Amino acid sequence: QKEVEQDPGPLSVPEGAIVSLNCTYSNSAFQYFMWYRQYSRKGPELLMYTYSSGNKEDGRFTAQVDKSSKYISLFIRDSQPSDSATYLCAMLGMWYKLSFGAGTTVTVRA
Amino acid sequence: GAVVSQHPSWVICKSGTSVKIECRSLDFQATTMFWYRQFPKQSLMLMATSNEGSKATYEQGVEKDKFLINHASLTLSTLTVTSAHPEDSSFYICSAPPESITAKETQYFGPGTRLLVL
Numbered sequence: 187q188k189e190v191e192q193d194p195g196p197l198s199v200p201e202g203a204i205v206s207l208n209c210t211y212s213n214s215a216f217q218y219f220m221w222y223r224q225y226s227r228k229g230p231e232l233l234m235y236t237y238s239s240g241n242k243e244d245g246r247f248t249a250q251v252d253k254s255s256k257y258i259s260l261f262i263r264d265s266q267p268s269d270s271a272t273y274l275c276a277m278l279g280m281w282y283k284l285s286f287g288a289g290t291t292v293t294v295r296a
Numbered sequence: 297g298a299v300v301s302q303h304p305s306w307v308i309c310k311s312g313t314s315v316k317i318e319c320r321s322l323d324f325q326a327t328t329m330f331w332y333r334q335f336p337k338q339s340l341m342l343m344a345t346s347n348e349g350s351k352a353t354y355e356q357g358v359e360k361d362k363f364l365i366n367h368a369s370l371t372l373s374t375l376t377v378t379s380a381h382p383e384d385s386s387f388y389i390c391s392a393p394p395e396s397i398t399a400k401e402t403q404y405f406g407p408g409t410r411l412l413v414l
Contacts (some may be wrong), residue, residue, distance in 0.1 A: 194337075218402055229389050229405040230340070274339060278402050280391040282328060286339045 192287025319390030
């Protein structure tokens with residue numbers, strides 16, 4: 187079983203829709219939870235970063251963490267074509283090691 | 297903010313040659329750096345942890361004699377793909393944690409190096 191599970195999609199939504207992404211994890215030691223966005227042939231860029239259960243909002247993005255269920259989510263409101271990318275969840279473990287989900291490819295149709 | 301650079305950004309080489317990829321932290325010191333590999337449409341897979349002044353730690357299944365890592369200074373780690381073969385063609389990304397975990401980022405990622413072995 188992988189430490190981090192993420193549905194690779196692909197996910198296609200119309201412009202303006204809400205994009206919903208999620209990951210599950212098995213390692214209770216994970217304390218920091220991140221969502222990265224990666225465009226083709228580029229390094230990942232951090233979108234959201236949280237370390238506690240609950241919600242965190244940043245503009246059109248909302249990250250949710252439920253440590254009891256080992257489940258994290260990312261919601262993108264009012265999605266735009268420019269949001270089309272691969273979204274990776276990641277969790278920080280011991281010694282700063284990041285464990286990544288498989289990544290979900292999202293396409294927002296104009 | 298802190299920046300991690302990689303050089304080269306892409307490289308094409310013949311099968312059997314060795315390729316060196318550099319990862320630099322530009323305005324902070326990194327005692328630890330990480331090397332990832334990403335195949336098309338797949339996630340980042342951690343290959344090894346590079347430690348300044350000591351041997352790298354490799355993840356299970358990664359050949360240490362194939363992927364040589366040298367972390368000679370607090371700002372530079374190098375990954376050398378020895379005797380590269382077409383199956384080594386991939387996107388290689390390095391990262392470094394910030395000097396303090398309270399910083400906004402938990403990792404600073406380089407822009408990646410695309411390797412194509414013919």
